[in-house]
Amino acid sequence: MIEFDLDQSDVRELNAALHNSDIAKNQSKWKVRNTKGRHAIAVGIDETLEMLIDGHVGYYCAGMNKHANITVNGHCGPGVAENMMSGTVRIKGNASQYAGATAHGGLLVIEGDASSRCGISMKGVDIVVKGNVGHMSAFMAQKGCLVVCGDAGDALGDSLYEARLYVRGKVASLGADCIEKPMKLEHKAELKELLKQANLSDINVDEFHRYGSARTLYNFNIDNVGAY
Amino acid sequence: MTQEENLNSWLKESATFPRHVIAEIQRAAKTGLYDIRGYGAKRHVPCFDDLLFLGASMSRYPLEGYREKCDTSVTIGTRFAKNPIELKIPITIAGMSFGALSAPAKEALGRGASEVGTSTTTGDGGMTPEERGHSSTLIYQLLPSRYGMNPDDLRKADAIEVVIGQGAKPGGGGMLLGQKISERVAGMRDLPQGIDQRSACRHPDWTGPDDLEIKILELREITDWQVPIYIKVGATRTYYDTMLAVKAGADAIVVDGMQGGTAATQDVFIEHVGIPILPAVRLAVEALTEMDMHRKVQLIVSGGIRSGADVAKALALGADAVAIGVAALIALGDNSPEYEEEYRKLGTSAGYYDDYQDGKDPVGISTQSEELAKRFDPILGGRKLANYLRVLTLETQTLARACGKSHVHNLEPEDMVALTLEAAAMAKVPLAGTNWIPGVTKL
Numbered sequence: 001m002i003e004f005d006l007d008q009s010d011v012r013e014l015n016a017a018l019h020n021s022d023i024a025k026n027q028s029k030w031k032v033r034n035t036k037g038r039h040a041i042a043v044g045i046d047e048t049l050e051m052l053i054d055g056h057v058g059y060y061c062a063g064m065n066k067h068a069n070i071t072v073n074g075h076c077g078p079g080v081a082e083n084m085m086s087g088t089v090r091i092k093g094n095a096s097q098y099a100g101a102t103a104h105g106g107l108l109v110i111e112g113d114a115s116s117r118c119g120i121s122m123k124g125v126d127i128v129v130k131g132n133v134g135h136m137s138a139f140m141a142q143k144g145c146l147v148v149c150g151d152a153g154d155a156l157g158d159s160l161y162e163a164r165l166y167v168r169g170k171v172a173s174l175g176a177d178c179i180e181k182p183m184k185l186e187h188k189a190e191l192k193e194l195l196k197q198a199n200l201s202d203i204n205v206d207e208f209h210r211y212g213s214a215r216t217l218y219n220f221n222i223d224n225v226g227a228y
Numbered sequence: 229m230t231q232e233e234n235l236n237s238w239l240k241e242s243a244t245f246p247r248h249v250i251a252e253i254q255r256a257a258k259t260g261l262y263d264i265r266g267y268g269a270k271r272h273v274p275c276f277d278d279l280l281f282l283g284a285s286m287s288r289y290p291l292e293g294y295r296e297k298c299d300t301s302v303t304i305g306t307r308f309a310k311n312p313i314e315l316k317i318p319i320t321i322a323g324m325s326f327g328a329l330s331a332p333a334k335e336a337l338g339r340g341a342s343e344v345g346t347s348t349t350t351g352d353g354g355m356t357p358e359e360r361g362h363s364s365t366l367i368y369q370l371l372p373s374r375y376g377m378n379p380d381d382l383r384k385a386d387a388i389e390v391v392i393g394q395g396a397k398p399g400g401g402g403m404l405l406g407q408k409i410s411e412r413v414a415g416m417r418d419l420p421q422g423i424d425q426r427s428a429c430r431h432p433d434w435t436g437p438d439d440l441e442i443k444i445l446e447l448r449e450i451t452d453w454q455v456p457i458y459i460k461v462g463a464t465r466t467y468y469d470t471m472l473a474v475k476a477g478a479d480a481i482v483v484d485g486m487q488g489g490t491a492a493t494q495d496v497f498i499e500h501v502g503i504p505i506l507p508a509v510r511l512a513v514e515a516l517t518e519m520d521m522h523r524k525v526q527l528i529v530s531g532g533i534r535s536g537a538d539v540a541k542a543l544a545l546g547a548d549a550v551a552i553g554v555a556a557l558i559a560l561g562d563n564s565p566e567y568e569e570e571y572r573k574l575g576t577s578a579g580y581y582d583d584y585q586d587g588k589d590p591v592g593i594s595t596q597s598e599e600l601a602k603r604f605d606p607i608l609g610g611r612k613l614a615n616y617l618r619v620l621t622l623e624t625q626t627l628a629r630a631c632g633k634s635h636v637h638n639l640e641p642e643d644m645v646a647l648t649l650e651a652a653a654m655a656k657v658p659l660a661g662t663n664w665i666p667g668v669t670k671l
Contacts, residue, residue, distance in 0.1 A: 015449045039442050044379050044450030059439070060446040064379040079433040079443075083377055098433040102374040104418065120432040121374060123418040140428065142418045159426070161419055218423040219406050222260040 001029035011038050018045050037077065042070055045087075062089045065106065078115075081108045084125055088197075097134065100127045103144075109198045116153065119146045122163055128198035138165055139175065147194050149203055157211050161218075165211040166191050168203070179214045252495075263495040264403070266584025266594065268396055268487045268532060268554055273504040275487070275532060276541040278651030279644045280660060283630040291629040298625040299635040302549050304526045305387060305456020305479040308448070312456055312479075313365055313387055315549065316345030317621045318636060319539055322484075322530050322553035323369045323389065323460070325351030327404050327413045327425075328491030328584065329557075330601035331358050332609070333593040336560055338362030339606060340613025344621070349389060349551075352402065352427050354416045355381040362610075367458065370447070372401065372428040375417040379450060387480075388447055389458040390440070392431075392469075395488030395505070395531040397497045398462025401429035405492060408587040410596040437472040444477045458482050463508035463531065464501075470515035474525050482551065483512050485531025489554035491594065492585035505531040505542070507654035513546030522546060523637075536623020543624070544639035545655060552620075559616035560609040561591045 002023075004014045014032060017023050024047040035041060035055035042051055043063040053061065056074035066085045075093035084103040091099075094112035101117070103125030110118075110127070116134035119127050124143040135153035138146045141163035151169035158175020164187070165178075174180075191205045216224060241247065252263065284290035291298060305312035321341045326334050328351065335358045341348040347365035354376015360366055368385030370377065382388065393399060404413075404425045414421040434443045444457055459473040460482035473481045485505025490498065509529050516522040529542050530551035542550050554562075563571075565578040570590035574583065584594035592604030628636045631643045645660040646652035652659040653666035664671045 011449065012453075016452060019452055040446040040449045043446050044383075046379065059442045060433070063446050064382070064450055066379060078439070079446075082433045082446075083374060083379075085378060101433040102377065104378065117432070121428070123374070139432075140426065161423075218420075220261075220403070220424055 001031055002027045003031045003033065005033045006036065006038055006041075007034040011041055014041065015043060018042060018047070021047070024049060035074065039077070042068070045070075048087075056093070065089060075112070081106075081125075084108065094131070100125050103127075105144075107194075107197055113150070119144075119163070122146065126194055126197075128194055128200065130198075130200060132169070135172070136175070138163055138178075141165075145190065145194060147191065147198075147208075149200065157213070159217060160211075160213040162213065164190075166194075166208045167211065168208045171209075171211070174211065177214045177217045178211055181210045181212045183208065183210045264405075264492055264585050265495055265498070265582045266489065266491050266493075267498075267582035268489040269498050271499050273486065274506050274648065274650045274654055275504060276506060276538045278506070278648045279541050279646055279655060279657065281540070281544075281627055281631055281643055282645060284632045288632045290632050291634060293626065293629055296629065297634060298629050300621055300625060302526070302637070304458075304528070304549065307456075307479045307525055308453065308477065309387075309456040309479050310452075310454050311386075313347060315347060315365065317617065318543060318547075318549040318624070319533075319617055319620050320346050320367075320528060320549055320551045321348035321556055322488070322551040323349035323351040323367070323391065324553055324557075325353040325404075325491070326356045326359065326416070327351075327353040327408060327596070328594060330592055330595050330604060331356060331412075332601055332604045332606040333557075333560060334359040335362050335606040336604070336609030336613060337556060338366070339610025340556075340559070340617065341365070343610065343614035344617045346617065347386065350385075352404075353413065354378075355384065356416075360384055362606075369460075372431045373417075373426075374432065375425070375427070382447070383451055385451075385455060387456040387458060388451070389460050389482065390444065390447075390478075391460045393462035393464075393484075394460065394490065395462045395484030395486050395502055396490035397493045398464045398502045399429065400493065400497050400501070402427035402490075403492055403585075405585050405587075408585070408596045410598075413596055437476050440476040448477075456480055458528070460484065462486075462488070462501075463503045463505060466503070466508045466511035467515045470512045470527075471519060474516070474519050474521050478525060480526040480528060480548075481512065481516075482528045482530065483508050484551075485529070487532030488530055489557075490584075504654070505529055505533075506651060509542055509545040509547055510654065510656050516546075523548070536620045536625075537627065539620055539624045540627040540636065540639060541644065543636050544643050545641055548637065555616070556613055557593055559613045560593055561604065561612065562589075562593050564591055567591055 030051040032053045037058045039058035045068040046066045048067045051070045053072045058077040060079040062081045069088045071090045076095040078096040079098045081089040082101045086106045088107045090109040095114045097115040099118045100108045102121045104123045108127045110129045113131035114133045118133040118137040120139045122141045128147040132150035138157045142161040148167045152171045154172045155175035157178030302318045342364040349367040367387045371391045456479035458480040459478040461469045463485045486502035526548040528549045529547040567590040587595045589595040592600045644657045
């Protein structure tokens with residue numbers, strides 16, 4: 001295992017080592033300590049490795065991650081796992097705004113709450129939040145699934161495209177063009193699998209509601225002017 | 229006098245309601261839609277035409293045309309990047325997306341730019357293998373939509389351009405209309421085919437310059453501080469935007485004036501938001517100078533650059549390089565009289581075509597129709613663009629030599645005067661024949 005103490009070395013050294021394929025290919029276990037809210041920790045990884053980040057992190061932790069499985073034993077600042085392509089990012093605490101923004105793939109698990117705009121413009125990632133999500137979550141979300149085991153804030157799924165939203169608790173309000181849709185067997189199966197991957201198999205999929213796009217804003221229509 | 233001549237002699241057109249205004253009101257009433265179009269602002273605004281160079285004479289020493297060297301090279305990204313960009317000419321190709329443009333058109337931009345040693349830029353929708361393959365220096369745009377954004381392409385780029393806005397629509401997002409969303413474009417953007425694709429007006433994961441500083445840090449960490457990071461803004465509050473971009477850590481700043489083109493924007497936006505590039509250059513240079521960052525953070529300006537005279541004047545005001553968009557498309561063949569008959573079928577004429585949003589471009593440039601795109605030869609198009617870029621460069625050198633400059637960057641405001649009060653005030657050069665700079669010196 002490689003250990004980085006960010007009191008002894010800086011984030012640049014950590015990321016440089018992670019991007020050095022001679023090092024990263026031969027080291028499958030990584031641990032980072034004394035994070036102290038530093039920004040851009042473990043960004044741009046392109047290797048299959050396991051990383052434990054022990055502590056709170058600042059902005060953009062695990063940004064653009066590919067392949068790596070990263071666990072943050074703490075809270076996260078804005079933009080965790082932004083534009084992630086693959087792999088898994090698991091947050092033991094809460095996540096600030098824009099969690100999983102524009103992410104294309106992989107799995108983001110937030111065991112606490114996520115702030116506003118969780119999954120904004122997501123493009124294929126699956127996000128599972130054990131707690132609540134803030135307002136404008138899944139804004140303009142294109143692909144993938146957002147699973148909220150708690151409540152969702154205002155304007156959930158505003159201007160939604162093809163992403164699927166599953167919410168177990170209350171939804172303060174739905175955004176433009178976001179509607180509740182029937183929870184069919186295929187959706188329950190999909191949700192069950194996502195909860196299993198998130199280590200939340202004990203949660204009953206029957207307690208969830210599904211939300212998706214009404215697709216009325218897909219092509220400009222003057223009759224929808226009130227929604228613009 | 230014929231009956232028609234007799235009629236024309238007493239008809240008086242309204243200055244407030246000329247025929248094009250009447251036609252727009254009638255069109256709006258009929259459709260209930262605002263006018264969306266491509267191209268840039270069509271109204272007259274103070275521009276580089278309102279400036280003149282003072283060639284050398286008794287007090288200045290000119291350089292010999294065709295003999296004495298007048299260097300045109302420019303280095304961009306010297307502030308933080310390990311690998312700054314080296315360009316042979318100070319004229320770059322602005323960001324234009326695959327989606328807005330056909331794949332062969334993007335290829336031609338890469339071919340033409342590479343032939344003369346300059347850069348081209350991706351645009352919204354991601355990087356295509358064609359443009360990467362044919363562009364020796366490629367700038368990868370990070371836009372609010374993040375369509376097609378991925379770390380592999382990010383690491384293939386020679387520089388990254390964080391787009392805050394563009395001159396045609398500062399403060400506005402974009403919309404690629406469904407008719408241009410082919411299967412390939414849809415796939416690159418992770419959206420269904422045929423639907424309108426909204427490009428957001430704000431970035432999804434930062435909200436202000438303090439956040440942007442951290443975002444840029446992340447981009448540098450992902451790319452190991454190898455490549456320059458530009459920030460592009462539409463020209464509005466340019467002085468402050470430039471200062472904030474420097475503070476956010478930009479290696480280079482791109483300022484796009486209101487004349488800058490677009491693939492699809494509301495006409496009201498194109499014509500009524502933003503400021504011309506003429507005052508914007510000066511404002512950006514003043515901000516950089518005040519921060520002791522002029523020539524340390526490179527300034528690229530765009531928006532209505534057409535000739536070597538425009539290039540030379542932009543450089544003389546303090547820019548390090550310019551970018552061209554609409555002019556590059558025209559060089560490729562956009563609005564060519566060769567297709568006059570087809571332009572007529574679309575209700576327009578060569579020289580007037582601006583419906584880039586419709587995807588029916590007869591020349592095959594601003595389209596995703598395979599049939600139309602096939603008409604466009606990327607090799608020939610690339611050669612035409614290279615020719616045009618060479619002409620711009622020669623013209624710029626001609627003017628610089630006339631002012632006695634051995635490098636085009638040695639041109640300075642002192643080499644110019646203004647023809648109009650407006651241009652004198654905006655560019656802060658004297659009104660021709662006087663020492664008067666309105667707002668700076670007393671008459």
